[in-house]
Amino acid sequence: MTSSIFFSLSELAYMMAMVGYIAYLVFKRKGIGVAASAITIFGFSTQTMAIIKRWIESYPIKIVNEGDLLSKLLHSAPFSNLYESLILFTWTIILSYLIIEFRYKNRSFGAFVTPIAGIVLLFIDLTGMSKDIQPLMPALRSNWLIAHVILSFIAYATFAISFSTAIMYLIMTAEKRNEGFYIFWTSSVGLFLIVLIAMAIDFMTFRVAFRTPETFIKSYLFRATFLNQSTGISIMSWIVASGVLFLLWRFGYLLKRVLDTFSISIDTLDDITYKSIAVGFPVFGLGGLIFGGVWAAQAWGTYWSWDPKETWSLITWLVYAIYLHARVMRGWKGKKAVVIASVGFLIVIFTYLGVNLLLSGLHAYGEL
């Protein structure tokens, strides 16, 4: 059996788990919840197997030089293109979720987390994104760089979790439409949804097998909607986007009623937000910044060159540092701290999409 069968199995499992968790929320039957958890665990196991299989399949294609065992393992690691990093991202999200479910003995988050994984995997399928195992470019054949990519995506997944709990926290504590915190969360969620939907439309429209995420972002992102060649479609997109933002602002408070039925305390939400950042922050510091720096030093002779992508990664990290410090301060616990946490993840998305789209830098290491 090849890895793709296991990947399909895990995808199916996450979809079913998603349905299960939502049904669990609606009907509140313990049996349904247990079944959903079991399916998630099954999906996670098959996905783990799939990753291991793909790792083994990658080995003969990616290993070009003799080297020590660590380098060989890292060089053949199946985390080097968009498809593979998205798989790692969902895998980490599910793992974090299972840990949370186990520790906090609460299944309500499942209805929020499994859809993220489900959507990402569905996305991969809909778009026919390249699943080929490709050999590595010379600059990418560095242990530091590969560890850098892996750890960054793991950190992104923990930041995604902190973002969802942070937003849940705000939903539960800010419900007045003229309150700053309310406006903040409705527009963040709106922005997030708009970007996601616009990207989905791009993928459906162009259906190209992208070689790298960079080519997608540079040449296709938002070309089907906001940046469409036809002015009409472009203007329509902006209008629809504004409509989404308005509707969320107008009716967003209704979400609180849904969340209230979950029996999640806001302290738990605050705690999970903090814990995910307390894992993501050092992992990103180590993997994203330090390993990235060591790689750059070995490849180009400078560990830091202030190019836009680097700088925005530093900004991401510092925003989470601000969050950690703000929590130590009196009076900053709660809403204010949680807002900083959500800003952190919005910057993660901006770093990934916006920097490539708007700001060019010498981070185009794909060239060598």
Added chain:
Amino acid sequence: MKEDIFTKGTNAIWKFFSSVTLTVTTLILFVLASIPGTIIEQGSPEKNLQLLTKVVGEGFAPKALNIIIGLGFLDAYHSWWFVVLLLLLTSNLTICTIDRFPNTWKAIKSPMGPLDDSSLINMPIKAEIRVKGNIEKTKELVSKSLKGHGYNLSEKRVDKTLHLYSQKGKYSRLGVYVVHASIILVLTGAMIGSIFGFKGFLNLPEGETYSVVIMKTGLLTQEEENEREYILNTIESVSGDFVRVSQVMGIEPAMLKSKLKRYGIRPLGFSIRCDDFEVDFYGNSDMPKEYKSWLTVIKEGKEVIKKAIKVNDPLTYNGITFYQSSYGLMPSLRHAKFVLNIKSNSGVSETKHFNFGDKFSIPGTGMEGVIGDFSPALGIDESGRAFTYAETMNNPAVLIEFIEKGKHKYSGWILKRYPTTWKLPEGHTVEFKDLWGAQYTGLQVGRDPGLWFVYAGFALMSVGFVLAFFRSHKKLWARLKEEKGEVIITMAGTANKNRFAFEREFEKRVKSVREG
């Protein structure tokens, strides 16, 4: 009275610098200050002028550019406001540390003692267990449940009660300080590097020897460009002997020095030669597998080091490191040599260098070849015509016309990467080995004496992260009291972080005591 005001003043300053509010404020300012440099293209006035012309119009663009330059936005990460923020951050960090460290150290060093009854009752995490037996036996039970989990028990008897207590992970309290110290170390290393190090580049053609590297300069006029070119040529013509350079140019050595500085020309103190440059591809694809430059370091006429450098595998000599960073085709192929291996069907073979238009004969036969054309990346379009699809040597090919007895016989492309094209109908082979001297290797060159500080900072930061986020300072107490043939064990605990996890650990320990 006066002293009072002074003390008050310094106290206020101290308080200001040691507050976390300042930390958050400075970090926010620092984040905001990092943004302009990612939007405004750094260090390139021309591009910004073009952009500004589009945005504010031709008339105002130069003025706007001058304002932007004046505020340091074209070199944002070295501008005065950025440096001020860095200094503020550093002093805040240092003073915070001095302010808080003594208390932390006290918390680590102060010996742990038993809890009195009222404190014990007020502990948020506690449990009570009753077991049959006497105190000594029960003590065994408790210590058995804690040993092997990093808790070393101390004990104290007060009247008839026995107090057992233990702590672990107290040094994790240092984690925050380790992280902060590592940041200072990284910043120190960065400063050392920017003061005592340098960064430059070198586009070194195959076969050439250079003794300088090129650094970034400000905007140069055409006249200055010409002089720079002239100086560079002079340097290479005398093999990097700077005394000779000033003689040839007829200027004082001090003057030469200032000119070199102005033009971003930095003497290496030795020479470096590129013997060859090659790109390897995966199979027949255009996907690069390896970039390799064969370099030779020459000092005082002697070859001291030879090394083939690759991406991620540089060459260091005398503290100066050469990194494989780019490559390209020379604008002129005048000096390039075709390297061909010619082998006749009778097995006689020879390898020779040729120029464009050269004629060669196939040994032992009357056949001759003439080198007619070259393509760095030969492709065949749908109608079968040859064309060049890239400006780098992805698929180098040479067009050779074959002649026998002065008459045109046939001509064809010979491709370096495709051995089948080397074979001639008569059984001779003409292998196209290389067009040597056609490419240059792009090297990043630099010295960074602060690098080891930065690396030490990185290592320290990793340790600090583990201490600060994945370890906590935990304390456990157990009070054993005998009452009517039973022993009442009251257990309590605290952790400075991650209370959730600690509660679970506590429950486990309690459970193992309860179950014996």
